[in-house]
Structure formats: structure tokens, C-alpha cells
Amino acid sequence: MTDTIPDRVDGTEAGSPGPLPEPIAPQAGPHAEILAQVSAQPDAQVRPAPRLRIVIADDHLLMAQGLAKILAEHFEVAAAVNSGRDLLAAAAQHAPDLALIDVSMPEMSGMEAARRLRRSFPQCKVILISMYGQAEFVREAFSVGASAYLLKSSASVELREAIHEVTNGNVYVSPSIAKDVLASLLTPPPAALSPREREVLALVAEGHSAKEIAGRLRIAVKTAQFHRTNIMTKLGIHSTAELTKYALGHGIVSC
Numbered sequence: 552m553t554d555t556i557p558d559r560v561d562g563t564e565a566g567s568p569g570p571l572p573e574p575i576a577p578q579a580g581p582h583a584e585i586l587a588q589v590s591a592q593p594d595a596q597v598r599p600a601p602r603l604r605i606v607i608a609d610d611h612l613l614m615a616q617g618l619a620k621i622l623a624e625h626f627e628v629a630a631a632v633n634s635g636r637d638l639l640a641a642a643a644q645h646a647p648d649l650a651l652i653d654v655s656m657p658e659m660s661g662m663e664a665a666r667r668l669r670r671s672f673p674q675c676k677v678i679l680i681s682m683y684g685q686a687e688f689v690r691e692a693f694s695v696g697a698s699a700y701l702l703k704s705s706a707s708v709e710l711r712e713a714i715h716e717v718t719n720g721n722v723y724v725s726p727s728i729a730k731d732v733l734a735s736l737l738t739p740p741p742a743a744l745s746p747r748e749r750e751v752l753a754l755v756a757e758g759h760s761a762k763e764i765a766g767r768l769r770i771a772v773k774t775a776q777f778h779r780t781n782i783m784t785k786l787g788i789h790s791t792a793e794l795t796k797y798a799l800g801h802g803i804v805s806c
Contacts (some may be wrong), residue, residue, distance in 0.1 A: 601628040603718060604645060607681070608638035608664065609653040614703075618651060621707050626714075635659030635667075642668055647675050649714065652697075654681035654688065660802025662695050669696030676717045683800045684728040685793075687786065691801065698734075699723035742785045749803055751778040755791060756798035 552772055609615040615631040627639050630641035635656055650668055654661040665677045676795045678699040679692045689700045699716040701710060702725040713723040733786065744752065747768075754764045764775040788794055798804045 552720045553667050560562075589614055600703060602647060603714070604629050604647045605651065606638060606641045606645060607631045607651045607662070608635060608641075608645040609633060610656040611653075614653070618710075621710070623712075625711070627655065635661065635664030639671070642672050642675065645655055646672070647705065649676045649678065649717065651678050651680055654679055654683065654692070655799050662691055662800075663802050665692070665697055666695040669705075678713055678717060678723075684725070684731070685796070685800075686728075686732050686734070686799070689724060689728065689732045690802050691724070700728075701725050702727065744785060748778055748782050750784075751775060751796060752782050752798050753803050755779060755782075756795040756804045 562801040567752070571717045586802065604627050605622060605626050607618050607628065607630070609616045609618070609623075609631075610633050612631070612633040616631060618630040619628040629645035629647055630637075632638050632641055633656075635652075636659055638650065638652065641647075650664050650665070652661040661679055661681070665679060668675060671678060678701055679697045680701045680703055681688060684702055684715045695738075699713045699722060701713050701723070704727075705725055709725065716723040750768060751764060754767060759767070761772050761775045761779065764770075764779075765772040768775070783794065786794075786797060788797060797803075
């Protein structure tokens, strides 16, 4: 007599694959409903965080557009303009998070543009960009509300680093001038120039001699020479070239 294999306890014949297992029901929990909604919407996407909105001002429009091209990959560049007045208009239109401003611009200097921008839009951070690395420029930049001072000779990676630091509530100065700037910040600031001294400085920066300055201002030649000497002493400057750079950078004269 041939032995037979008994049927399974579940009633299926021996050798058959048997019933498929029941699917495991998801356990209830605080996130079950949310998970169910996500599963029901496979095409749903997480909305990306808004990008940092930037405006750029440089009196050389090609420079402003070049900066815009560098930054456009990672940030929203709302405007690239070539004057301080256009910068303020762009800020009013776009409400930027950050402004990159050239220090030396005609009509309205970058320092003055930064001061007005921060007064009208205190939420907007400012990075001032300049070819001048003297400590007095950096000191004034921070006094008008800037959070960073960057040399134009800096690499693009340094610009991105400055933006990162500023948007995280820190300050930034180009490493190549940071040592001199720190030393300057530890010493008293230079005395402010009087209105007459600013007039004399503007004329010196424009290339006028002491005799010509005296004629324009209707003062004695010796008085004009005295003002010039006093200006250099106050600012800690030792040459006409440095006086010219200071006047350009501080909006006393324009290019």
C-alpha cells in the first residue's frame, strides 16, 4: 500500500503553494495620517525655501553684471545697477535681503548709499566692495551699517564666504587687510574734517594747487597750505595720492 501525504491543516492539498499572507496593516501613530496623505499624492513635492534676494550697485555696469552672473546660480539677483540712486529705487521695488555696493560711485558714494539703504531698509544686509584697503575706509563702512568689506581683487569664493557670514549674523573683512583693520579699530578714530577742510580736500583731490585753492575759496595761500597740512594730520595720510583716494572713497569727489 502506498503511503499518502496528508492534506495541510488549512485544508489545501499537499504540494500546493498555500494562501498568500495577509498584508500587514500600518500601525496607528501620530504620523499615520500624514504618511497616508503623502502616499496618496505621489507627485507632491516639497516647496523649496526662498532664495536670498540680492541687489548690486557698481558704477561700472559691466562689473555689476559680472557679479550678477556669478551669484545667479545660487541666489536671486533682483537688480544690477550703476548708481546709488538706482540702488535705492531697486531696493524699494524688490525689498532685498542683501546689497553689494561699490564704495566709489559718482553723485552718491557707496558709503552714503549704504547709510540711506540701512536707514530705509534695516533688514537688508550690506557688503561694501572697494579697491581701497586702507583701514579708515573699513572703519567708515561699518559705521554706516555695512556687515562686510570686500576688496575687488577678491576671488569669487571669498564673495560667497562673505555672503554666508553676513547672512548668519557675522561680519567679514577681506583676510588680506584684516590685520591692519583690527589694529585700526583698537586705536581712536581720526578727528572729523570741518566743512572748510572738506572743501580744500575736494580741490586737492581734483588736482588744484595751493594758489588755485586760495583763489577759489578767497583765502590766503598760507591758509590753504595750513588746511592741507591739517587734513593730512587728522587722517594720518602722507601724500596727495592718498588724499585723492580718501576723497574718492568717501564721496567728497567723484570719478
